[in-house]
Structures are given as C-alpha cells and as structure tokens.
Amino acid sequence: MTIADRWLLPDGIDEVLPQAARNIERVRRELLDCYASWGYELVIPPHIEYLESLQAGAGHDLDLQTFKVVDQLTGRMMGLRADTTPSVARIDAHTLRREGPVRLCYCGSVFHTKADSSSASRSPIQLGAELYGHAGFESDVEVMSLMLATLHAVGQRRINVDIGHAGIFRGLVRESGLDADQQEILFDALQRKANPEVIALVNAEVNDKSIAAMLRLLPLLNGDVTILQEATDKLAEAPRDVLDALATLKQVAEKMQQQFPDVSLYFDLSELSGYNYNYHTGVVFAAYLPGSGQAIAKGGRYDGIGAAFGRARPATGFSTDLKLLLNLMPVQSAPNNAILAPQNADVQLVQSLREQGECVIYELPGQLQGAADLGCNRQLVETSGGWQIESVDA
Numbered sequence: 001m002t003i004a005d006r007w008l009l010p011d012g013i014d015e016v017l018p019q020a021a022r023n024i025e026r027v028r029r030e031l032l033d034c035y036a037s038w039g040y041e042l043v044i045p046p047h048i049e050y051l052e053s054l055q056a057g058a059g060h061d062l063d064l065q066t067f068k069v070v071d072q073l074t075g076r077m078m079g080l081r082a083d084t085t086p087s088v089a090r091i092d093a094h095t096l097r098r099e100g101p102v103r104l105c106y107c108g109s110v111f112h113t114k115a116d117s118s119s120a121s122r123s124p125i126q127l128g129a130e131l132y133g134h135a136g137f138e139s140d141v142e143v144m145s146l147m148l149a150t151l152h153a154v155g156q157r158r159i160n161v162d163i164g165h166a167g168i169f170r171g172l173v174r175e176s177g178l179d180a181d182q183q184e185i186l187f188d189a190l191q192r193k194a195n196p197e198v199i200a201l202v203n204a205e206v207n208d209k210s211i212a213a214m215l216r217l218l219p220l221l222n223g224d225v226t227i228l229q230e231a232t233d234k235l236a237e238a239p240r241d242v243l244d245a246l247a248t249l250k251q252v253a254e255k256m257q258q259q260f261p262d263v264s265l266y267f268d269l270s271e272l273s274g275y276n277y278n279y280h281t282g283v284v285f286a287a288y289l290p291g292s293g294q295a296i297a298k299g300g301r302y303d304g305i306g307a308a309f310g311r312a313r314p315a316t317g318f319s320t321d322l323k324l325l326l327n328l329m330p331v332q333s334a335p336n337n338a339i340l341a342p343q344n345a346d347v348q349l350v351q352s353l354r355e356q357g358e359c360v361i362y363e364l365p366g367q368l369q370g371a372a373d374l375g376c377n378r379q380l381v382e383t384s385g386g387w388q389i390e391s392v393d394a
Helices: 018-037 060-065 085-096 137-153 166-174 180-191 195-205 209-220 226-234 240-259 305-309 322-327 347-355
Strands: 048-050 067-070 077-080 102-109 125-132 160-165 264-268 283-288 297-301 315-321 338-341 359-362 376-383 386-391
Touching (some): 085 102, 085 125, 125 137, 160 240, 166 240, 240 283
Parallel strands (some): 160 264
Antiparallel strands (some): 283 297, 297 315, 376 386
C-alpha cells in the first residue's frame, strides 16, 4: 500500500466526522433516555466474544456475517459481533439471572462481512431493546410500540408495519414431511413469492393433501387486518399451533390499532424475508417508510435463545441502525456558542465557566484561525475591571 492509499477505508466501513458524531450522540442519548422511561436498562456487551456465544441459536446467516479471529491466549475462535441480540441474551440468561420480565437496551457498533444492501454500512450502529421472561402477545406489542416511539422521535409519522408469525410456516412444514433441505427451498421460494415454484415443490413432495393445500395458500394470504379472519377460515384444518399463531396475530392487531390508529398494518403469513424461521419462533415485524423498500427497523420473538446459555427464556425485541435514523433527520449544525480564551486568561475563571457548562477554547500561539473559525461567539478580554466576556463580531 502506498502512502497515498493509506487514508482509504475498506468498502462499507465508514468514519463519523464531528458534526455527524455530535448528532449521533445527541439522538443516541435521547433514545436511550426514552427507553429508560419505559423501564429498559442499558447494557454494553463486548465487541468481541467466542464464536459459540456470538452465534448461539442464531443460525447460518449470522455465521456468514461474522468476522472471525483466533484468540492468541487460548487458540479458540472469536468473532466481532454482527448482531447484539445473542450477547444480550447471554447477559439475561447467565449474568443477570433474574426472575420475571427483564427489559434491556443497547446501542453500539456491529460489524458485517457483507453489507445488507449495496448502500448499507458494514459497521452500523445497532440500537435496540429486548424484553425477556414474558411469552404473551402483550410483550410483542410493547416492543413494537417502542420501535414506533423510536421512529416518532426522529420525526417519522407515516410508517408501515409488516407483521407475520414464524409459527405458521413452522407449524405447516413440520407436518409436511419435507426434509430440512426441502424446507429451505420452500422457504426461499415463499420469500421470493415464486408461486409456481411453491406449487411444484408442494405437489411433488407433500403427500398430506390438506397440508399441501394450506402451503399453496400461504403466498396468497396477505393484506390488511381482514386477511387474518380469511386465513383462519382457510387454515381451519391446520395444526393447533398454527391456529394459535393466527389468534395471537389478531390480538396484536387489535391492540396496535387501538394504540396507533394512524400506523398502516400489513399482514403477510408467508413473509419472513430477513428472518431465520429456525431462530424466530413467533410474531415478527418490520417498519417501512414510504418510498423505501428497505426496513428501517425490525424485530420479533425468539423464545428459547437463552437455552444455549443454560436458561431458556421467552424473548422478543427489535433493532435499528442509528446511522439510518440520522439520515432521516435534517442536518443540525452546532451554533457558534463557545468562548475563546487567551493563554494568560485566569485559570480559575476558565475552570468555573467549564463547570457551568460553557465551552472554553484556549487560543494557541501562532494560530491563524479567528474566534468564529473555532466556533466561538464570545471571548475573554482583560479589562481594567478584570476579565470580561465580550461578544465576537460575526
């Protein structure tokens, strides 16, 4: 690498400059304070852990996204976290070991071997919240509500929420007789809405006519809240857990409509794109903004994730990328609101001003920048009556 190339960063790895960093920190603090007002406690998991912890119950997709290194002390494989949820689940299950509901939140960088999209960062700042220890639909509604509160806090009101339930697909394929590879192929075809492929595979491989008919129906069961009753009618012969999943979606829909009448709810009983159906176990959801095909935030239920750490717990949560949220907000430039102090300024006065919350910047010998260049709108001036703060002409 030449000297001229040393400033280059890897594709998808970005740095945050002062103005953006200031805005990120401001919004981060506001949102974490919001989460605290809901009872969510902040945790800061390590950026690097043993692979077994980072990938506990998370599936093959997360493994592909994880940067891996060898621990020089033990020889074991370690990874830079690509998702914070497994680490937070470890904290709940193994470190805290509390009984009853536990609410945790987090905000920190994660690292991806490949970007989720051509324009996405490989080092997003993942912000999210997790609720452990409660299996009811009420906790799903709570984390969805907190997700919407997050988007409202950054000025977004026209929000579309897509909702599904991993238990519907899981329940039907369990009775289908398909092996693991065939299930993956069917799952992929459903996500692509490749109906001819779905029909061909089901007709060729599923012997149970009732289950086959219901699997062929799945790509068609999508729409507003009325689709839930239609699905209940058409899947009446489905296994009990599938019907329970539909009942849960009805409860979620009713509660969300009451709390957020202006939010558009869309239900798709086969749509699990971006989710791992072996990882998620219940309600899944994603928030979209008008004109965008990329989810701005998403989450779902993943009961039992703590089993890898010796303590299975119901769990649900959501996450988003703080960098994406900042892109939704108007740029806020920091106003000049600092004080320029000469080198001989009274040290105690400078310290007192800083303790009062003022920014005081010392003028260094030989510098060419003026007060305004340094973000100062005032300056300390020594007068016959002592040191005074005077305004700086723009």
